[in-house]
Amino acid sequence: xxxxxxxxxxxxxxxxxxxxxxxxxxxxxxxxxxxxxxxxxxxxxxxxxxxxxxxxxxxxxxxxxxxxxxxxxxxxxxxxxxxxxxxxxxxxxxxxxxxxxxxxxxxxxxxxxxxxxxxxxxxxxxxxxxxxxxxxxxxxxxxxxxxxxxxxxxxxxxxxxxxxxxxxxxxxxxxxxxxxxxxxxxxxxxxxxxxxxxxxxxxxxxxxxxxxxxxxxxxxxxxxxxxxxxxxxxxxxxxxxxxxxxxxxxxxxxxxxxxxxxxxxxxxxxxxxx
Amino acid sequence: xxxxxxxxxxxxxxxxxxxxxxxxxxxxxxxxxxxxxxxxxxxxxxxxxxxxxxxxxxxxxxxxxxxxxxxxxxxxxxxxxxxxxxxxxxxxxxxxxxxxxxxxxxxxxxxxxxxxxxxxxxxxxxxxxxxxxxxxxxxxxxxxxxxxxxxxxxxxxxxxxxxxxxxxxxxxxxxxxxxxxxxxxxxxxxxxxxxxxxxxxxxxxxxxxxxxxxxxxxxxxxxxxxxxxxxxxxxxxxxxxxxxxxxxxxxxxxxxxxxxxxxxxxxxxxxxxxxxxxxxxxxxxxxxxx
Numbered sequence: 001x002x003x004x005x006x007x008x009x010x011x012x013x014x015x016x017x018x019x020x021x022x023x024x025x026x027x028x029x030x031x032x033x034x035x036x037x038x039x040x041x042x043x044x045x046x047x048x049x050x051x052x053x054x055x056x057x058x059x060x061x062x063x064x065x066x067x068x069x070x071x072x073x074x075x076x077x078x079x080x081x082x083x084x085x086x087x088x089x090x091x092x093x094x095x096x097x098x099x100x101x102x103x104x105x106x107x108x109x110x111x112x113x114x115x116x117x118x119x120x121x122x123x124x125x126x127x128x129x130x131x132x133x134x135x136x137x138x139x140x141x142x143x144x145x146x147x148x149x150x151x152x153x154x155x156x157x158x159x160x161x162x163x164x165x166x167x168x169x170x171x172x173x174x175x176x177x178x179x180x181x182x183x184x185x186x187x188x189x190x191x192x193x194x195x196x197x198x199x200x201x202x203x204x205x206x207x208x209x210x211x212x213x214x215x216x217x218x219x220x221x222x223x224x225x226x227x228x229x230x231x232x233x234x235x236x237x238x239x240x241x242x243x244x245x246x247x248x249x250x251x252x253x254x255x256x257x258x259x260x261x262x263x264x265x266x267x268x269x270x271x272x273x274x
Numbered sequence: 275x276x277x278x279x280x281x282x283x284x285x286x287x288x289x290x291x292x293x294x295x296x297x298x299x300x301x302x303x304x305x306x307x308x309x310x311x312x313x314x315x316x317x318x319x320x321x322x323x324x325x326x327x328x329x330x331x332x333x334x335x336x337x338x339x340x341x342x343x344x345x346x347x348x349x350x351x352x353x354x355x356x357x358x359x360x361x362x363x364x365x366x367x368x369x370x371x372x373x374x375x376x377x378x379x380x381x382x383x384x385x386x387x388x389x390x391x392x393x394x395x396x397x398x399x400x401x402x403x404x405x406x407x408x409x410x411x412x413x414x415x416x417x418x419x420x421x422x423x424x425x426x427x428x429x430x431x432x433x434x435x436x437x438x439x440x441x442x443x444x445x446x447x448x449x450x451x452x453x454x455x456x457x458x459x460x461x462x463x464x465x466x467x468x469x470x471x472x473x474x475x476x477x478x479x480x481x482x483x484x485x486x487x488x489x490x491x492x493x494x495x496x497x498x499x500x501x502x503x504x505x506x507x508x509x510x511x512x513x514x515x516x517x518x519x520x521x522x523x524x525x526x527x528x529x530x531x532x533x534x535x536x537x538x539x540x541x542x543x544x545x546x547x548x549x550x551x552x553x554x555x556x557x558x559x560x561x562x563x564x
Binding site: 065068069070085086087088090094095096098099100101102105106108109110111112113115116117118119144164170 | 320433434435437438439441442445446448449450451452453454455496499500501502503505556
């Protein structure tokens with residue numbers, strides 16, 4: 001279930017078992033320079049595959065962080081089901097690619113809570129090998145993280161999140177900097193993991209390459225402008241209010257394709273006034 | 275142990291200095307200090323905080339003066355000053371109004387300047403300022419030895435128990451925090467360990483050269499491997515060898531121990547750099563903002 005919760009009751013903060021995995025109610029975040037997020041109601045349920053879209057500065061990453069719990073709400077609440085294990089795949093630009101970690105070390109470090117041996121135990125090694133195989137990274141455990149292709153690098157961090165047995169994985173711009181083919185592969189992988197029961201929340205700039213393929217989309221521009229399936233959300237009115245400029249929707253092969261308003265309109269208008 | 279020099283040959287009796295207790299203590303402390311700084315330095319270098327050793331040692335020097343003024347135990351006072359400084363740096367860096375290099379610059383110079391002003395007004399607290407500035411390993415007492423042994427054991431225990439949390443926090447603090455690691459606790463404990471390391475090794479290295487002991491072994495180790503666990507071990511080893519060789523060189527060349535230890539470590543860097551290839555490629559990523 002996604003979108004506006006059915007009702008707002010005084011006990012909004014208390015999430016019943018079996019209800020939403022994560023629930024944000026009237027969430028606002030303010031970094032001291034005005035609200036970055038304002039009055040956001042959003043609920044993430046088991047098995048969701050949700051994409052958060054919006055222009056730069058619309059609060060996508062902040063919403064992700066607030067749902068994760070690394071950014072505190074200035075007003076409103078975010079309630080996570082108790083004991084929920086979360087994973088985060090950061091933006092590739094945020095990763096220090098020169099840091100000395102091999103693929104196996106990178107995956108292994110994530111199981112860090114509680115008492116853990118410094119070295120990766122035999123049973124964990126087997127698990128790491130399995131998760132690397134599951135993501136098509138077999139035999140790469142000893143490689144340095146920089147010595148991989150873009151798609152492989154993205155999958156290492158996905159593997160790390162899976163290794164923690166995360167029930168929900170957040171991905172911040174998972175396809176930025178990837179070529180079309182690799183983007184396609186990552187999208188398929190995410191879909192496959194979702195089919196296997198993993199809950200996934202991601203942010204993306206890419207309306208056509210990613211968002212249009214997801215079952216659920218949240219359009220964000222400080223506030224939630226629209227939420228629902230691509231058919232419901234990828235419509236000119238919602239997109240214009242999200243991005244602040246007119247957009248057109250084309251139908252192609254049964255899919256919705258979002259395009260900017262044709263430049264010709266601007267030029268025609270200019271010529272008309274000339 | 276006394277060898278007889280052959281006529282026409284310059285004999286270097288490498289065992290002779292070991293007859294003296296002060297030298298044996300010195301070598302022990304220098305070797306341990308090298309290993310300790312090497313290991314702790316890995317976390318410092320990988321956090322792009324290479325300059326913190328330099329800054330902290332200065333601020334601790336200031337702490338000596340303040341402790342002397344207050345009439346409390348010099349070591350405890352200086353240590354507490356160092357921890358406070360380190361926590362202030364950590365706190366500023368976490369809130370990110372300015373970068374780590376700038377935070378280190380602001381906080382530690384202020385702490386140092388405060389100490390200098392106190393010394394000017396109230397006089398030196400007693401310890402020989404030269405020894406603190408340049409290191410006087412030959413004057414080490416058993417108390418110094420035990421202090422460094424204690425800090426080394428504490429460091430090993432901390433790194434052993436918190437290995438994955440420390441690595442996760444150093445590599446990827448935001449994700450670590452999201453995954454449930456208490457990164458602020460990890461950061462604070464690391465700053466405490468760093469202060470203790472600087473404090474306990476200051477007598478050997480001196481304020482002015484301690485940064486080298488934290489930085490060079492870690493940088494050389496980074497050049498030799500792409501694995502974090504191997505980097506830790508190599509940095510400890512390179513630091514220990516530098517301390518041991520540097521101390522012996524100090525005796526035979528009659529040069530202060532701080533410079534000989536640092537120069538020995540620098541030789542390792544030059545060797546790795548000249549060897550080039552993958553060593554130099556790995557070095558390219560060290561200490562760069564990202």
